[in-house]
Amino acid sequence: MIEELRAHCKELLAGKRLDSIYGLGDQGGAHVPRFFSTVDELDDLVLAGKQRLIFTCRPSDQNIIALVQGQRSGLRLGIVARGCDERALFELAKLSQLSLDGVEVVGVACDRTQAEECRCSQPYPQDPRFGEKLEETFDDPAVARFRKMGAEERLAFWEHHLGKCIKCYGCRNACPLCFCKECQMERELFVRRGALPPDFPLFHFVHMMHLADRCVDCGACEDACPMDIPLRLLKKVMRGAVRDLFNYEPGIDPTRGSPFAGIARVETTHGD
Amino acid sequence: MSFEPKIVAFLCNWCSYTGADLAGTSRMHYPPNVLSIRVNCSGRVSPLMVMSALTKGADAVLICGCHIGDCHYVTGNWQTEKRVPLLKKGLESLGIDPRRVRLEWVSASEGARFVEVVEDFITEIKRLGPNPVKGAHHDRRTACSL
Numbered sequence: 046m047i048e049e050l051r052a053h054c055k056e057l058l059a060g061k062r063l064d065s066i067y068g069l070g071d072q073g074g075a076h077v078p079r080f081f082s083t084v085d086e087l088d089d090l091v092l093a094g095k096q097r098l099i100f101t102c103r104p105s106d107q108n109i110i111a112l113v114q115g116q117r118s119g120l121r122l123g124i125v126a127r128g129c130d131e132r133a134l135f136e137l138a139k140l141s142q143l144s145l146d147g148v149e150v151v152g153v154a155c156d157r158t159q160a161e162e163c164r165c166s167q168p169y170p171q172d173p174r175f176g177e178k179l180e181e182t183f184d185d186p187a188v189a190r191f192r193k194m195g196a197e198e199r200l201a202f203w204e205h206h207l208g209k210c211i212k213c214y215g216c217r218n219a220c221p222l223c224f225c226k227e228c229q230m231e232r233e234l235f236v237r238r239g240a241l242p243p244d245f246p247l248f249h250f251v252h253m254m255h256l257a258d259r260c261v262d263c264g265a266c267e268d269a270c271p272m273d274i275p276l277r278l279l280k281k282v283m284r285g286a287v288r289d290l291f292n293y294e295p296g297i298d299p300t301r302g303s304p305f306a307g308i309a310r311v312e313t314t315h316g317d
Numbered sequence: 318m319s320f321e322p323k324i325v326a327f328l329c330n331w332c333s334y335t336g337a338d339l340a341g342t343s344r345m346h347y348p349p350n351v352l353s354i355r356v357n358c359s360g361r362v363s364p365l366m367v368m369s370a371l372t373k374g375a376d377a378v379l380i381c382g383c384h385i386g387d388c389h390y391v392t393g394n395w396q397t398e399k400r401v402p403l404l405k406k407g408l409e410s411l412g413i414d415p416r417r418v419r420l421e422w423v424s425a426s427e428g429a430r431f432v433e434v435v436e437d438f439i440t441e442i443k444r445l446g447p448n449p450v451k452g453a454h455h456d457r458r459t460a461c462s463l
Contacts, residue, residue: 197449200449201412235369246450247365250365250407253407286410304399305400310392313398
């Protein structure tokens with residue numbers, strides 16, 4: 046598949062249809078996101094397991110796509126995106142963090158092993174050029190286990206896990222949808238400076254509420270966490286809540302905005 | 318001593334605060350468990366403020382705003398209407414009873430209704446008992462003072 050992908054991308058660049066391609070590149074064995082601007086460079090293009098493209102805004106103030114788009118207007122950019130990458134792109138575009146004009150998504154669907162490893166709810170982009178859409182769902186067993194828990198059990202579960210937090214802000218920094226310049230997780234009104242572990246549950250509650258309608262279920266927060274806090278479970282549960290209440294799933298439809306994004310009245314549909 | 322819940326009430330300036338005021342000026346009695354905070358609009362109440370109140374000592378949070386369609390800012394309480402159900406789901410998934418947060422529409426002329434709402438809420442919270450995350454804040458502080 047990777048050979049076909051490289052050939053396709055080379056064709057896009059050689060035919061002058063695109064100016065540059067953003068994807069994962071092999072650099073001495075390490076897989077890092079980079080831009081490919083010439084055909085020769087594309088020999089280094091790889092698809093690497095759990096590794097994702099980077100759209101985060103930290104440490105710089107803007108995400109990389111917006112930065113490049115700002116420097117060169119009219120740039121025709123190809124992005125080698127898997128399901129999670131594409132969902133993040135759509136959400137960022139909806140939130141005006143980048144523009145989808147001139148962006149062509151080269152969709153790659155993940156294979157079964159990858160989807161299972163990632164516990165992915167939708168391991169394919171909208172229109173995969175490579176690979177096949179896997180229609181079965183790879184439900185996270187942790188979510189089903191969590192749903193069976195009672196209130197006290199849940200509280201104990203989170204007190205234990207969130208109590209491990211060392212407040213490294215890794216979850217926030219790795220999140221593709223966290224781009225606020227002034228972060229509420231740093232605000233002393235809600236999160237006291239110097240307290241470890243951070244106040245339960247306020248610190249994580251900020252992230253969880255702010256991402257409820259934009260989390261694309263990529264799992265970057267959990268991968269980034271050095272203390273193995275099941276952050277993705279928290280996000281999946283909130284994603285589920287938004288789906289039940291508003292019948293809305295972030296990242297799926299690039300044209301439909303979040304119910305919380307506008308000032309319009311949206312009545313809740315009553316889920317379970 | 319029986320459990321006396323502490324309730325933080327976010328009241329919108331235009332309807333509910335005036336409603337609560339009316340209850341006062343009409344000499345209606347209601348339990349002193351409610352600590353009211355005046356906000357410009359119920360749409361100003363962020364889930365973080367509610368959670369903040371819960372961790373810092375409140376047993377429950379009451380949010381009151383104008384009836385739908387009567388918002389002074391036209392769309393403010395529509396936002397509250399969307400936010401509160403999600404907040405409740407969030408509380409539920411953390412293991413906090415979502416009944417500890419209540420959203421009620423109280424207009425400026427509904428002083429009696431405000432009293433009713435408060436009394437009913439207090440009865441419910443008395444039944445639920447103290448909030449489990451209250452004070453989690455301070456215990457932890459001592460547990461790990463380096």
